[in-house]
Amino acid sequence: MTAETIVEAACVSKRFGSRLAVDRLDLRIPSGVCFGLLGPNGAGKTTTLRMIYGVTRPSSGEILVFGMDIARNPRAVRSRLGVTLQQNVLIEALSPEENLRVFGRYHLLSEPELSRRIGEVIDFLELKSHAKVPVQKLSGGFQRRLAIALSLMNRPELLILDEPTTGLDPAVRLALWSRVRDLRAAGTTTLLTTHYMDEAQRLCDRVAIISGGKVMDEGAPPELIGKHLAPETVEFDCAPEEEPNLLSEPGLSLRRRLRVGKRVMIYLEDATPLIEHVRRHDRGDRRALVVRPTNLEDVFLALTGTSLEGGQ
Amino acid sequence: MSVSIPHALSVWRRNASMYRRTWKWNILPNFFEPVLYLLSIGVGVGAYITEMSGTSYSAFLAPALVCVAAMNGASFEVTYNIFVRLTFEKAYDAMLTTSIEPDDILAGEVLWAVTRSCIYGACFFIVLCLFGLTPLPFALLALPLIPFAGLLFAAIGIVFSLRIKGIDLFSFYYTLFLTPLFLFSDVFFPLKERLSGPWLWVAEALPLLHPVRLARAAFRGEPSLLLLWDFGYLLVVSTLLLFWARRAVRQRLTN
Numbered sequence: 001m002t003a004e005t006i007v008e009a010a011c012v013s014k015r016f017g018s019r020l021a022v023d024r025l026d027l028r029i030p031s032g033v034c035f036g037l038l039g040p041n042g043a044g045k046t047t048t049l050r051m052i053y054g055v056t057r058p059s060s061g062e063i064l065v066f067g068m069d070i071a072r073n074p075r076a077v078r079s080r081l082g083v084t085l086q087q088n089v090l091i092e093a094l095s096p097e098e099n100l101r102v103f104g105r106y107h108l109l110s111e112p113e114l115s116r117r118i119g120e121v122i123d124f125l126e127l128k129s130h131a132k133v134p135v136q137k138l139s140g141g142f143q144r145r146l147a148i149a150l151s152l153m154n155r156p157e158l159l160i161l162d163e164p165t166t167g168l169d170p171a172v173r174l175a176l177w178s179r180v181r182d183l184r185a186a187g188t189t190t191l192l193t194t195h196y197m198d199e200a201q202r203l204c205d206r207v208a209i210i211s212g213g214k215v216m217d218e219g220a221p222p223e224l225i226g227k228h229l230a231p232e233t234v235e236f237d238c239a240p241e242e243e244p245n246l247l248s249e250p251g252l253s254l255r256r257r258l259r260v261g262k263r264v265m266i267y268l269e270d271a272t273p274l275i276e277h278v279r280r281h282d283r284g285d286r287r288a289l290v291v292r293p294t295n296l297e298d299v300f301l302a303l304t305g306t307s308l309e310g311g312q
Numbered sequence: 313m314s315v316s317i318p319h320a321l322s323v324w325r326r327n328a329s330m331y332r333r334t335w336k337w338n339i340l341p342n343f344f345e346p347v348l349y350l351l352s353i354g355v356g357v358g359a360y361i362t363e364m365s366g367t368s369y370s371a372f373l374a375p376a377l378v379c380v381a382a383m384n385g386a387s388f389e390v391t392y393n394i395f396v397r398l399t400f401e402k403a404y405d406a407m408l409t410t411s412i413e414p415d416d417i418l419a420g421e422v423l424w425a426v427t428r429s430c431i432y433g434a435c436f437f438i439v440l441c442l443f444g445l446t447p448l449p450f451a452l453l454a455l456p457l458i459p460f461a462g463l464l465f466a467a468i469g470i471v472f473s474l475r476i477k478g479i480d481l482f483s484f485y486y487t488l489f490l491t492p493l494f495l496f497s498d499v500f501f502p503l504k505e506r507l508s509g510p511w512l513w514v515a516e517a518l519p520l521l522h523p524v525r526l527a528r529a530a531f532r533g534e535p536s537l538l539l540l541w542d543f544g545y546l547l548v549v550s551t552l553l554l555f556w557a558r559r560a561v562r563q564r565l566t567n
């Protein structure tokens with residue numbers, strides 16, 4: 001293990017009764033990156049996070065965080081990380097400021113440092129206008145910002161975000177993403193789970209694609225796209241019986257293709273020759289073609305045969 | 313893993329900061345309840361009773377009701393309130409993302425329940441003073457008993473709360489456990505004059521009996537060797553239950 005590794009999981013499994021939630025998982029999260037665990041609901045993402053911050057014990061395998069065995073040093077490890085849980089855990093009757101005060105005390109912060117940190121995270125997440133309003137009166141976006149603010153009270157070296165933007169409107173999502181980028185720029189290592197491929201693609205330096213408790217593959221998003229598919233995607237409707245006739249052109253390399261019902265997706269280095277070929281084939285009767293950049297959703301589909309949103 | 317006192321205190325302070333917002337409303341019933349009991353049972357029923365165990369009926373009742381107040385104060389906290397924090401507010405899940413450990417949560421919650429029992433017990437005591445039912449200075453000896461009574465009922469309640477699945481089951485805890493204790497633990501009549509033989513031994517198992525006997529002895533200034541057994545019961549049963557609760561907290565919060 002090098003000094004720059006923040007989290008290292010080696011062959012970690014977790015069994016709940018007869019269900020294997022995490023299956024021989026290996027992870028290495030280097031310092032300063034934003035690392036995403038991408039997978040559908042039930043893939044084992046939250047269990048993996050819980051094992052990393054030490055509230056779920058692995059059935060087998062070992063996890064080192066900051067070079068320490070989390071099972072033996074939970075206090076020391078957790079004092080250096082922050083966690084935003086999937087569900088906001090806020091005290092509804094108290095204001096953001098009071099919530100931050102209570103939470104800061106969990107980290108044993110005392111005055112004047114406590115107030116300084118509260119001011120710091122209120123500024124950072126732009127909560128000032130609502131700092132004294134009871135949490136129950138805040139919108140979902142403000143509540144989520146407060147939940148993230150809580151996990152920053154101890155100035156964590158590792159920030160763990162479980163589904164940070166699920167259920168939020170697009171403007172709030174964009175704002176939160178930009179905060180995560182700011183943190184990363186300041187040197188905070190971030191580990192997040194998401195089932196939004198756009199979130200993973202925009203935020204994460206590296207992603208691990210998880211399905212059924214297993215890491216299917218891991219790497220930088222463009223690297224994964226290049227390795228499993230190709231940068232451009234052409235998508236159109238094509239009945240299975242039409243496929244041999246339409247897509248058997250020897251000049252085109254159409255090996256990387258996926259079918260979901262009537263929909264065919266073809267992954268290419270350059271989409272132009274295929275588009276021209278389909279147009280020639282269709283003659284006057286032009287079918288609707290979608291040409292788009294390949295994304296992590298495609299990679300997920302290629303690796304697991306299922307879609308992210310539809311998940312298991 | 314052992315308890316970290318600063319972390320346990322941060323859990324205590326969370327509850328205290330919630331309570332501070334509503335204490336004016338919360339504390340009022342603490343004064344009304346004893347007044348109602350004293351008026352109805354002590355003064356009303358007491359008018360037909362010339363004496364009980366050598367004192368007026370109100371004087372017999374007074375020290376026991378201090379213990380009942382302590383029992384109630386701790387019990388509300390460790391039943392409904394803990395269940396809400398555990399299940400609905402998920403407060404403990406949030407705490408476990410910091411360097412707080414399950415043992416600290418248990419310690420903080422028990423300490424808070426004891427604090428509540430002290431608030432209840434002390435309010436009751438003040439009302440008794442106003443009624444002239446606290447023979448001084450001996451009655452003051454009952455004050456240090458309040459946290460021990462609170463500790464016992466905090467421990468019992470926490471073990472129950474951690475074991476049940478639904479909030480509805482608390483009605484059993486109140487109607488089939490706390491209410492019978494209230495009615496049959498030397499509070500309203502001396503058990504030893506109504507029970508005989510083996511039943512007296514069985515009655516010794518009742519948790520409320522022991523603080524009641526201690527408080528009554530304090531009010532009367534009548535020490536006896538039996539009180540050592542009562543105090544030992546408080547300490548030993550609380551300790552055993554807290555060890556059990558410690559395992560249960562760990563099982564509920566971590567997996």
